[in-house]
Amino acid sequence: MIKRRTFFLLLYVTAIGVAGGVYFQRSRQQAVVLERMDALQSSLIKDSRLSGRDMIYTLRSLQKAVWDNRNQPPAVAVRTEGERIVARTQSLVDSIRAWRQQLRLQAGDAIVKNPEATETNEETARQLVWQLDRYAGFLATHLTRAEVAVPDSVADFTDFTPTYLTRTAVLQQLEVGNKTGWPFASGAPLASALASLTILEAQIQNLANEALMQQAIKVSYCGVRFDKFWLNAVPASMVVAPGADYESLLFFAKGAGGHLLRMTVDGKPVPVKDNALGEVRFVVPPLQPGQPDTVRAQWRGVIEGRTYRGDTTWRLEVPYLIVKRPAL
Amino acid sequence: MAATGYLFYQQHRTQSLLDTRLYRSYHLPQALRMRCNGRPVPVDENGLGQVRFQAPWKPGPATWTGSITFVQNGRDTTFKVLVPYRVALP
Numbered sequence: 001m002i003k004r005r006t007f008f009l010l011l012y013v014t015a016i017g018v019a020g021g022v023y024f025q026r027s028r029q030q031a032v033v034l035e036r037m038d039a040l041q042s043s044l045i046k047d048s049r050l051s052g053r054d055m056i057y058t059l060r061s062l063q064k065a066v067w068d069n070r071n072q073p074p075a076v077a078v079r080t081e082g083e084r085i086v087a088r089t090q091s092l093v094d095s096i097r098a099w100r101q102q103l104r105l106q107a108g109d110a111i112v113k114n115p116e117a118t119e120t121n122e123e124t125a126r127q128l129v130w131q132l133d134r135y136a137g138f139l140a141t142h143l144t145r146a147e148v149a150v151p152d153s154v155a156d157f158t159d160f161t162p163t164y165l166t167r168t169a170v171l172q173q174l175e176v177g178n179k180t181g182w183p184f185a186s187g188a189p190l191a192s193a194l195a196s197l198t199i200l201e202a203q204i205q206n207l208a209n210e211a212l213m214q215q216a217i218k219v220s221y222c223g224v225r226f227d228k229f230w231l232n233a234v235p236a237s238m239v240v241a242p243g244a245d246y247e248s249l250l251f252f253a254k255g256a257g258g259h260l261l262r263m264t265v266d267g268k269p270v271p272v273k274d275n276a277l278g279e280v281r282f283v284v285p286p287l288q289p290g291q292p293d294t295v296r297a298q299w300r301g302v303i304e305g306r307t308y309r310g311d312t313t314w315r316l317e318v319p320y321l322i323v324k325r326p327a328l
Numbered sequence: 329m330a331a332t333g334y335l336f337y338q339q340h341r342t343q344s345l346l347d348t349r350l351y352r353s354y355h356l357p358q359a360l361r362m363r364c365n366g367r368p369v370p371v372d373e374n375g376l377g378q379v380r381f382q383a384p385w386k387p388g389p390a391t392w393t394g395s396i397t398f399v400q401n402g403r404d405t406t407f408k409v410l411v412p413y414r415v416a417l418p
Contacts, residue, residue, distance in 0.1 A: 231396050231407035233379065239414045240383040246413065250362050250369055250377030250394045 038191050044198040051205040052093070055212055059086050062216040075219045082215040085142060089208035092135050096201045099124055100194055135204075136170035142211040143170065174203050229254055262304045270301075278303070284322050293324040361397040369394075387415050 062082045066075040102124075188196075235248040263270040263278035270278040280301065287295060298319045305312040362369040362377035369377040377396070384390060390413055397406045 229407070231394060231409040233394050233409055233411040235411065235413060237413075239416050241418045242383060242385040242387055242415050244383050246379075246381055246383045246392075248379040248392075248394075248411065250364065250379050250396070250409075251375060252360070252396050252398075252407065 038194075041191065041195045041198050044195065044202055048093075048198065048202050048205055051202065051209060052090075055086055055089065055205065055209050058209065058212045058216050059083065062212070062219060065216070065219040078215050078218045081142065082212055085139070085208055085212050085215065088135060088138060089204060092131055092204055093201055095128060095131060096197050096204075099128070100197045103190060103193060103197075132171065132174060133167070136174065137167040139207060139211055140167045140170045142214060143207065144214060170207065173207060174200065264302045264304075266299055287322060287324055295322045296320075297322050363395045363397075365392050383413075383415050385415075387417055389413075390415055 059082055063079055066079040230253055231250070232253040233248045233250050235246070237247075240246045261272050261278070263272055265278075265280050265282065268282075270280050272278045278301075280299075282299070284297070287293075296319060298317050301316050301318060303314045360371050360375060360377075362371050364377075364379045364381060367381075369379055371377050377394070379392075379394065381392070392411050392413070394409045394411060395406055397404055399405070
């Protein structure tokens with residue numbers, strides 16, 4: 001009898017031990033998962049900040065391109081749309097961040113130690129859906145389905161008729177209404193809820209970046225922009241004998257905006273003027289005693305055009321003659 | 329318009345200094361009419377006008393005027409350039 005009692009007692013203790021162990025193990029696993037979610041959220045926040053910075057850079061380059069296009073009305077219209085995309089995106093992102101901040105304040109600093117179930121604030125969620133719906137309608141008119149061909153000029157772009165996304169398609173990309181309990185289910189752990197909001201923020205910024213980029217390429221040629229024209233002549237010689245044949249090449253020249261180009265001569269940088277001309281000026285090495293009156297020499301010129309698609313480089317070697325200065 | 333791919337330089341010798349400009353030529357597919365001092369200049373397939381004339385006999389500074397005319401948006405567009413040179417005894 002005693003043996004039987006002892007056996008049941010042992011069995012009871014073992015069962016409690018196993019249950020406790022399982023519970024402890026589950027709590028530990030849950031803590032690990034929440035820690036991972038928190039780390040993921042931190043990473044997403046960093047990405048989101050970078051994405052926001054990219055958007056500002058794109059807007060600045062768009063504004064500069066419009067300035068380079070001498071503020072032509074079609075370019076100004078593109079800039080206005082770009083600025084609207086940034087303003088509306090920032091407004092929406094601020095709302096999401098405010099909600100995230102509110103959740104954090106409710107939980108205190110230690111999210112992992114306090115993985116309380118989060119109640120979805122119905123009013124906040126409803127307001128966000130309304131905001132997203134309007135934003136999606138706005139963004140849909142700026143997002144094309146297919147790749148946009150890079151135009152050569154603003155004038156070329158006036159004939160371009162892209163196919164835009166629909167508002168529903170944009171909302172689907174943001175997963176609005178795709179799942180129940182959006183953006184996070186009521187009762188979800190706080191870390192999970194925060195991560196959901198951060199993912200939503202990242203998705204919005206990605207879409208906005210894409211829309212802004214599509215605006216930017218309307219006014220920015222992605223390669224080196226040859227936008228200066230003039231007629232030029234390259235004579236065979238600047239000095240001719242009386243009555244001799246004078247020869248020259250005459251051609252229409254097109255130069256690239258100086259801000260895009262870096263020019264070097266024999267490895268040394270050359271100042272590039274606004275009219276896209278690099279002014280090369282250097283002291284010719286003097287003739288040494290014993291050298292002939294005329295010495296062949298050459299210099300090497302390099303023009304580098306830097307764009308986000310990569311570098312373009314042109315090289316040339318320019319021969320010239322060093323002649324003895326005539327006695328006056 | 330399409331680039332010819334030529335990279336040109338223009339060189340002026342002033343005592344011991346070289347003043348050189350780097351730029352790229354451009355070929356206009358439309359019919360080009362080039363002139364030198366009012367006379368037509370032959371234009372090759374790359375859009376380069378071949379200027380050749382007899383220099384004056386009198387030594388000293390001289391200039392010639394080049395012009396290029398092409399049709400843009402249905403209208404004649406002309407660019408002009410004044411090119412200095414020097415006539416000197418060899």
